Amino acid sequence: MRTDRRRIQTAVLGGADSDEPLMLPMEAIELDAFRRSHEDDTFWCGTLLGGCGGQLTTKLYTDRACHFAHHPDPDGLPHVCGRRSHGVDSADHLYVRSAAAAWLAGRGEQATFEYTRTEGAPIGSVVDVRWRHGALRVHLDQAVAPVWDDDVEPVLGTMVPVDRDTLIRRWYVHRIRLDSVGTARHVQIGTEAFARPIEWFALDKCEMTERGLSTPAVEKIVQARNAPRPSLWSPGKARKVPEPEARAQALLRRLVYARRIESVSLVKQVCGEIEDLTGVEGELQEQLEAAVRHARIWLVEQNEERGKLFDKLKRAVAEQKPGRVRRLLIRVNATAAEDRTDAESAVYERAITYFESLDDLTRDAVEAEADTEKEAQKAAASVRSALHRLRGYDAYTFNLRPQVEDLLRSAASAGELLTRGEARRVEVWKKRAALGPQEQLGVARRYWIQRSCPRCNAEQGKDCVLVEGPSSGKPRKDGHNERLQLIVDERKAAQKMARQQKKARQDVEASAEPMQPAPEAHEREVSPPRPLQERRPEADREGQAQEAGKKTAARLHHQVPRGDWYRMMCPRCHAGPGKLCDNDDRVGPSEKRQLPHDERLRRVLQSDDRLGPGEKQKGARDERQHQAPPPARAKVRPPRPRRREREPQETAGSAARTWDAKEVTCPKCQAGPNSPCMPHGPHHERVEWAKEFTRKLWS
Numbered sequence: 001m002r003t004d005r006r007r008i009q010t011a012v013l014g015g016a017d018s019d020e021p022l023m024l025p026m027e028a029i030e031l032d033a034f035r036r037s038h039e040d041d042t043f044w045c046g047t048l049l050g051g052c053g054g055q056l057t058t059k060l061y062t063d064r065a066c067h068f069a070h071h072p073d074p075d076g077l078p079h080v081c082g083r084r085s086h087g088v089d090s091a092d093h094l095y096v097r098s099a100a101a102a103w104l105a106g107r108g109e110q111a112t113f114e115y116t117r118t119e120g121a122p123i124g125s126v127v128d129v130r131w132r133h134g135a136l137r138v139h140l141d142q143a144v145a146p147v148w149d150d151d152v153e154p155v156l157g158t159m160v161p162v163d164r165d166t167l168i169r170r171w172y173v174h175r176i177r178l179d180s181v182g183t184a185r186h187v188q189i190g191t192e193a194f195a196r197p198i199e200w201f202a203l204d205k206c207e208m209t210e211r212g213l214s215t216p217a218v219e220k221i222v223q224a225r226n227a228p229r230p231s232l233w234s235p236g237k238a239r240k241v242p243e244p245e246a247r248a249q250a251l252l253r254r255l256v257y258a259r260r261i262e263s264v265s266l267v268k269q270v271c272g273e274i275e276d277l278t279g280v281e282g283e284l285q286e287q288l289e290a291a292v293r294h295a296r297i298w299l300v301e302q303n304e305e306r307g308k309l310f311d312k313l314k315r316a317v318a319e320q321k322p323g324r325v326r327r328l329l330i331r332v333n334a335t336a337a338e339d340r341t342d343a344e345s346a347v348y349e350r351a352i353t354y355f356e357s358l359d360d361l362t363r364d365a366v367e368a369e370a371d372t373e374k375e376a377q378k379a380a381a382s383v384r385s386a387l388h389r390l391r392g393y394d395a396y397t398f399n400l401r402p403q404v405e406d407l408l409r410s411a412a413s414a415g416e417l418l419t420r421g422e423a424r425r426v427e428v429w430k431k432r433a434a435l436g437p438q439e440q441l442g443v444a445r446r447y448w449i450q451r452s453c454p455r456c457n458a459e460q461g462k463d464c465v466l467v468e469g470p471s472s473g474k475p476r477k478d479g480h481n482e483r484l485q486l487i488v489d490e491r492k493a494a495q496k497m498a499r500q501q502k503k504a505r506q507d508v509e510a511s512a513e514p515m516q517p518a519p520e521a522h523e524r525e526v527s528p529p530r531p532l533q534e535r536r537p538e539a540d541r542e543g544q545a546q547e548a549g550k551k552t553a554a555r556l557h558h559q560v561p562r563g564d565w566y567r568m569m570c571p572r573c574h575a576g577p578g579k580l581c582d583n584d585d586r587v588g589p590s591e592k593r594q595l596p597h598d599e600r601l602r603r604v605l606q607s608d609d610r611l612g613p614g615e616k617q618k619g620a621r622d623e624r625q626h627q628a629p630p631p632a633r634a635k636v637r638p639p640r641p642r643r644r645e646r647e648p649q650e651t652a653g654s655a656a657r658t659w660d661a662k663e664v665t666c667p668k669c670q671a672g673p674n675s676p677c678m679p680h681g682p683h684h685e686r687v688e689w690a691k692e693f694t695r696k697l698w699s
Contacts, residue, residue, distance in 0.1 A: 007067035008056065008083075010091035012046035013038075016053030019046075021091035021098070023183045024058060026065040031058060034183060043068060045081060048115065049091055050123050052081040084122055086360065092178050092185060093124035096138055099187040100129050103203050109133070128152070134208055138176055142352070153212040155189070161333030165265050167194040172221050174213055175200075191217035194261070244279030248288055251277065255291055264302050265338055271295050306336050306344075314347045317354050322362055323369045325351055379413035386410065387425055392477055394468040396432035397440050404433050425469065441484040450679055453483040494668040498685055501667055508598060509555075556601040568607065570600040586665035587693065589673035661690045 009026075012018040022043065025031050035058060043058070045051030045068075056068040070079040083090075097113045104111045111131040115123050121143035129136045135152045139160050146154035148166060155174045156162060162173055175190035175198055189206050190198040199217040207214050211222070251274050258266035271292050280288065309331060316324040329351055340348065358366070386407035393400060411418065411426045418426065449461060456465050456476075464476040464483060557565070566578050573582040580592035581600060587593065666677050666686040677683045 007065060008045070008069065008086045009067055009088045010049065010086070011043040011056050011068050012049065012091075012094070013041050013043065015042075016044045016047055016051075018044065019048055019094055019097060021049075021094035021185075023088055023091065023180070023185065024066060024068055025183055026067075028060050028062050028066060031060050031066045034058070045070065045083060048094060048123065049083060050085065051083040052079075054079065054081065085124070088180060088185075089178065090124070092140055093127045093138075095178055095185040096127050096140070096176070096187060097129075099203055100136075103206075104129075104131055107208070134212065136213060140176075143356075155213065161330055161337070162192070163334055163337040164194060164261060165263050165338065167192065168261070168263065168266070172218060174215075189213070189215055191215045191221070193217075193221055196221075244277065245284060248274075248277060248280045248284055252287065252291055255295060259295065259298060262302075262335075264299065264335075267295055267299060271299075309336065310344050310347050313351050317347075317351050320354070322355065322358055322366045325355055326366055326370065327373075329355065376414055376417050379410040380417040382410040383407060383414050383418060383422060383426065387422060390429065391469060391471045392466070392474075394466045394476070395481070396429070396435070396437050398437045399440075401437055404429055408433065421470075428468065438481060440478060441481050441488055443479070443484040443487045445479070446680070447487050448479045448484050451483060451486050453480050454486075455480045455482045458483070494685065498667050556598050556605070557595050560601050560604050564604050565596045565601065568600065568603055570597055571603060572597045572599045575600075586672065589663040659690045659694045661687045664690045664693060 009024055011022050011024070013020045013022055022038075025034050043056040045054050045056055047053050052070075054070050057071060058066065059069045060066050070081060073079055093115060100113070101111055109131045111129055114128040114130075115126070125139070125141050125143040127138040127140070129138065136155055137146070137152045138155045138157075139146055140157045142160055146156060146160065146162075148154065148170065153174070155176050158175060158177050167173065172191050172193040175192055177188050177190065177200070178185040179188060187203045188200045189203055190200040192198045196217075199215070201215050201217070205216060211218070251270055255267065255270045255274070258270055274288050274292050277288070309328065313325065313328040313332060316328055329348075332348060332351075336344065386403055389403060390400070390407070396404060407426065407429060411423075411430075449463070452459050453464050456467050458464050464479045466472050466474050466476050566575075566580070569576055570581050573584055575581050581596045583591055583593045661682045662676075663673050664686065665672055666683055667689055668683045668685045669677050671677050671686075677686060
């Protein structure tokens with residue numbers, strides 16, 4: 001016996017021989033409520049818990065976990081108790097008994113329970129549940145090995161190993177776990193099958209059938225096993241295959257399956273059946289011999305691996321590494337549970353004895369290490385899933401930020417469980433994330449597909465391909481930004497050119513508008529002042545005056561009569577008198593302009609021929625005032641003969657009409673008149689320019 005100095009988390013109610021378990025809450029605030037609800041109850045270190053049968057009290061702490069404690073002895077000596085387990089799972093066998101009794105009672109059955117203690121196992125390792133129509137044996141730990149060929153159906157705890165051959169032979173096995181809910185433990189039943197994850201169900205969803213304990217997952221497994229395999233339809237009459245040949249082909253398939261699942265016992269069994277098969281000749285016999293030969297080589301390799309596994313287990317026990325011993329025991333139970341030699345059995349027994357002799361603190365540390373390993377394995381699986389989803393991308397964009405962040409977090413937790421290739425791919429994404437996400441340019445595929453990609457060298461009409469990662473060379477979902485940037489730059493250049501052309505046109509129009517002379521003082525009409533409420537603001541009057549000026553301002557080709565358009569030479573294109581101006585700015589479809597240049601019209605307006613008699617006299621008088629007096633005998637210039645009416649000049653049709661987009665030059669792609677825009681139809685800028693040109697000529 002030894003002194004009890006560890007925290008006790010479970011007890012029984014009412015007496016030392018009670019089978020009603022109770023779990024103490026660890027938080028101080030919860031313990032206050034627990035004490036109020038059990039004010040009239042007593043707590044005991046029950047004999048069914050492996051305890052001494054003494055009475056317990058509750059200990060409340062705010063800086064550590066609350067727990068049960070023994071009452072002190074009257075003589076003041078430390079209390080001695082031989083209880084081995086004190087944690088929250090130390091009363092799981094009593095919770096199993098309580099849950100099973102309630103479950104069977106709800107189905108009209110009355111059960112008996114026995115806490116079997118075979119082979120020196122501690123109490124609570126095995127719980128036998130028996131009733132009139134069946135029986136179950138619950139293994140809560142590894143102290144007692146399950147028996148599969150008995151009438152009692154085993155139900156295994158989460159830490160009890162089972163080899164894959166058993167899963168294949170039995171189709172499934174049942175698991176049990178207990179979850180802490182408040183101050184109680186709730187039972188969950190799971191179904192484990194080969195190549196299937198464990199599915200957990202509440203005890204109320206389970207039933208007892210002819211096959212034994214059944215869960216919803218069992219029904220699916222049995223239904224899938226019993227469902228007939230769909231037959232393949234083949235035209236014509238099927239060829240009859242002799243029975244030995246059909247059996248040989250079936251054995252070959254079984255051998256391939258056995259090696260795929262790495263079942264040593266099944267491989268040995270199939271090899272023996274192939275060697276005993278007779279009636280097969282020719283090429284099929286050679287295939288059988290080759291398959292058996294390769295299987296024998298594989299078995300030798302598995303035996304070598306098995307020997308190395310037991311050597312590692314022996315070394316781990318000698319070096320007293322509990323975490324490594326635990327991991328190796330799990331592997332031994334999964335791959336070498338059958339046909340052990342005496343030496344292997346001795347190593348296994350020493351490992352089990354060493355692991356069971358560990359104290360609670362060491363076991364807790366081992367369990368914590370196991371939990372860390374499980375988390376690392378989950379993180380590694382998450383990394384592989386994230387890399388699989390990201391295999392179609394070679395750039396870090398904003399929509400990939402959540403996936404990349406999850407990848408980097410999982411990679412930090414996975415540690416050394418990642419392969420070198422996976423670690424390299426994670427490092428690539430880490431560097432991309434450090435540079436920040438890139439914005440995917442918004443350009444439609446019909447535009448960028450007509451350009452070649454400067455990054456992946458994709459030709460015109462070809463999609464971009466991935467240039468990095470394991471999927472290098474495969475088509476990319478979107479085009480590279482380098483390829484799309486070409487289109488964006490062209491659009492910006494076209495917009496800039498359009499703005500410059502628009503500004504130039506506005507400057508020309510502004511310079512062509514005549515200045516309105518200010519009215520003389522004596523010509524102004526003095527209107528009577530309006531009342532204050534009728535006067536309009538000064539800004540409003542100025543705005544109306546500007547609008548009126550814009551409406552009355554005539555364009556140059558309206559100010560000059562049509563017959564005088566081509567009277568003088570054009571200073572811009574040097575077209576002679578009577579000749580049309582060259583279409584140097586490509587306005588309209590013809591080689592000649594429908595309207596003369598503004599410089600030509602402005603020259604006509606500024607000529608002396610356009611001045612009236614009064615204006616001529618005024619101009620001459622002003623000129624004489626600024627010049628020296630003429631000599632005494634000044635020759636009088638004879639009057640200029642009256643200009644005769646000119647013949648109407650050629651104007652290449654009326655300019656005041658509706659212009660079509662194809663008749664003007666495109667300001668974006670510079671396509672000439674009657675030439676299509678490239679690549680797709682007339683550009684929007686060309687259509688707008690035709691509308692603007694029509695609007696100007698009609699104004």
